[in-house]
Amino acid sequence: MEEKKWWKESVVYQIYPRSFMDSNGDGIGDLNGITNKLDYLKDLGVDVIWISPVYESPNDDNGYDISDYKAIMKEFGTMEDFDRLLSEAHKRNLKIVMDLVFNHTSDEHPWFVESRKSLDNPYRDYYIWKNPKEGKEPNNWGSWFSGSAWEYSEETDMYYLHIFSKKQPDLNWENDKVREELYRIIDWWCKKGVDGFRMDVINFISKVQSFPDGQKEKGQLYGDKIPYIANGPRVHEFLQEMNEKVLSKYDLITVGETTHVTPEDAKQYAGFDTQELNMVFQFEHMTLDFGELGKWSDKKIPFVPLKKILSKWQYELEGCGWNSLYWENHDQPRIVSRLGDDSLKYRDLSSKMLGTCLLMMKGTPYIYQGQELGMTNMEFKSMEDFRDLEILNAYNEFVDNKLAEPEEMIRYFNLKGRDNARTPMQWDDSENAGFTKGTPWIKVNPNYTYINANSQINDSNSVYSYYKELIRLRKEIEALVYGTYALLEENHESLYIYTRTLGSTSLLIICNFTETEKSYTIPKEYEEAKVIINNYRDRANDNMLRPYEAIVYHKK
Ligand code: NOJ
Numbered sequence: 001m002e003e004k005k006w007w008k009e010s011v012v013y014q015i016y017p018r019s020f021m022d023s024n025g026d027g028i029g030d031l032n033g034i035t036n037k038l039d040y041l042k043d044l045g046v047d048v049i050w051i052s053p054v055y056e057s058p059n060d061d062n063g064y065d066i067s068d069y070k071a072i073m074k075e076f077g078t079m080e081d082f083d084r085l086l087s088e089a090h091k092r093n094l095k096i097v098m099d100l101v102f103n104h105t106s107d108e109h110p111w112f113v114e115s116r117k118s119l120d121n122p123y124r125d126y127y128i129w130k131n132p133k134e135g136k137e138p139n140n141w142g143s144w145f146s147g148s149a150w151e152y153s154e155e156t157d158m159y160y161l162h163i164f165s166k167k168q169p170d171l172n173w174e175n176d177k178v179r180e181e182l183y184r185i186i187d188w189w190c191k192k193g194v195d196g197f198r199m200d201v202i203n204f205i206s207k208v209q210s211f212p213d214g215q216k217e218k219g220q221l222y223g224d225k226i227p228y229i230a231n232g233p234r235v236h237e238f239l240q241e242m243n244e245k246v247l248s249k250y251d252l253i254t255v256g257e258t259t260h261v262t263p264e265d266a267k268q269y270a271g272f273d274t275q276e277l278n279m280v281f282q283f284e285h286m287t288l289d290f291g292e293l294g295k296w297s298d299k300k301i302p303f304v305p306l307k308k309i310l311s312k313w314q315y316e317l318e319g320c321g322w323n324s325l326y327w328e329n330h331d332q333p334r335i336v337s338r339l340g341d342d343s344l345k346y347r348d349l350s351s352k353m354l355g356t357c358l359l360m361m362k363g364t365p366y367i368y369q370g371q372e373l374g375m376t377n378m379e380f381k382s383m384e385d386f387r388d389l390e391i392l393n394a395y396n397e398f399v400d401n402k403l404a405e406p407e408e409m410i411r412y413f414n415l416k417g418r419d420n421a422r423t424p425m426q427w428d429d430s431e432n433a434g435f436t437k438g439t440p441w442i443k444v445n446p447n448y449t450y451i452n453a454n455s456q457i458n459d460s461n462s463v464y465s466y467y468k469e470l471i472r473l474r475k476e477i478e479a480l481v482y483g484t485y486a487l488l489e490e491n492h493e494s495l496y497i498y499t500r501t502l503g504s505t506s507l508l509i510i511c512n513f514t515e516t517e518k519s520y521t522i523p524k525e526y527e528e529a530k531v532i533i534n535n536y537r538d539r540a541n542d543n544m545l546r547p548y549e550a551i552v553y554h555k556k
Helices: 029-038 037-044 079-091 111-115 177-190 235-245 263-269 304-316 346-359 389-400 406-416 453-457 461-474
Strands: 012-017 050-052 066-074 094-098 148-152 158-161 196-197 252-256 279-283 363-370 482-488 495-502 505-512 530-534 550-555
Touching: 029 037, 029 079, 037 079, 037 453, 037 461, 050 196, 066 079, 066 177, 079 094, 094 177, 094 252, 177 235, 235 263, 263 304, 304 482, 304 495, 346 461, 346 550, 389 406, 453 461, 453 550, 461 530
Parallel strands: 012 050, 012 363, 050 094, 094 196, 196 252, 252 279
Antiparallel strands: 148 158, 482 495, 495 505, 505 550, 530 550
16 A cells, blocks of 8 residues: 555645635634634544635735735734634644745735846846837737736836736746745745645746747637746756755645646656655646636536546556545635536535545545535626626626627626635525625625525534535545545446445445436445445435435445
8 A cells, every 4th residue: 555644634625714704894704713613624524724825915816916925914814813723723633734826926025026126126036027029028928817928017118927917926936046035935834833835826937938929829819828837847846946945844735736737747746756745736627618718618517528537637646646636616616506506406415426526536635615515606797796806807808809798708707707616605694694794805695594504514414414424434444545546437428436445445436417317237246335425315226326316335
């Protein structure tokens, strides 16, 4: 069996602090709100809490634009509040993972404020500056959040690179001083006692230094920058250096956010013997419903390709690297609305089925706040309801350039927009779902009256209790952590069936992804196996799967 590690045996819960729990009535979630809810998380059974950025930030991108890596955002509280959160978490044996945003800073970070001043400023080379090309942007790259990836700066008549918003200038990792500063920041947080890091777009830190134009497809406004920024020439060198200089000195959990990676890349980023990170978040399964306008599409995730992609990751990393498992995070719509059925009839069942499918796989599971309640997408009626800069910018870009009609964009935002994940956590059926006594910064999903934590924690048949049981099973059965994965019935159009095997123990997991009954005869060797969890609670017929049924057999 492969080496045992605590981070392989853990379940992680992600908190988006702005939307989790507001303790002081200003309508914005905060650190004390999180501390007040630690017992809830302990009861759920998770081991690690990843908190999206809480550092000082002008909040152009809700904290993913950091202006001081060693201070807490005022709206979220103080450093004393953070220290209390950390110690209260540790008292309960819960670990805390910080979100490190190191590809870029805020344009209000003192380094950038200095950098933009003059060519000979000591901080000039902390960022990526280029001369205009024929009086325009240095190349044809587009920013992730619409517009060019280059912003003109009058002071020196040059452009700086920003892969994300213009308030998120990219750091120049080629500069040794930048890397040293960043490693010192990691060390500072480690000394405080944090238990790990999620690293934002970490595979974008090394750019191809010639900064060439990207290939431009017909109808596209910008060239494709990805080949020049993702998995760049020095990225592994940088991560190995970071590991050697700081990460390896502590016992941490580290996960890199990496879009555009293949399992081959992941084996390097998160191989058992490559000394970089513990695991990465890959996005192949999350881009299956992309269309001509990228994520702004009403395409559904196709089922057989979904199984093939998830299985590919399971097979390829077996024995040599570790997977992270997720359906949701603060950038994704709610999974029950995206891949399940959020109607009154099937919301519960399909949420539980999706939870089963994910949590029984091999890897470290990440549960996003509210996923354990079966929280759904919200209906945003007009542009005024949205808060996310990605949405606001995309609306202008696509509508202004006549690439889409306004109503069409609003429809796509409702299906795929990030604000779906950012509506406040639904704690109870009191006003504002118990999230705040003030006015919430973003609307609360009106379904909080019947989807909320309070109504679920003591109901043994709730989505919450079901997740709790899934987590408990992972603790009880070693094969659910270390067992190898195998997909059965690869081309079945409705059922996701796989096994996990460790020595003589094996598990058979069957999930019906549709609202129709499907017949399926379980393999002979499982006939005597015990059913350890079933979202209908009364396994009726071994040859039939009911709508959205999920069932797990355990054979010792
Ligand atoms: C990925 C983060 O998850 C997302 O929320 C953010 O907008 C970008 N990186 C930029 O930091």
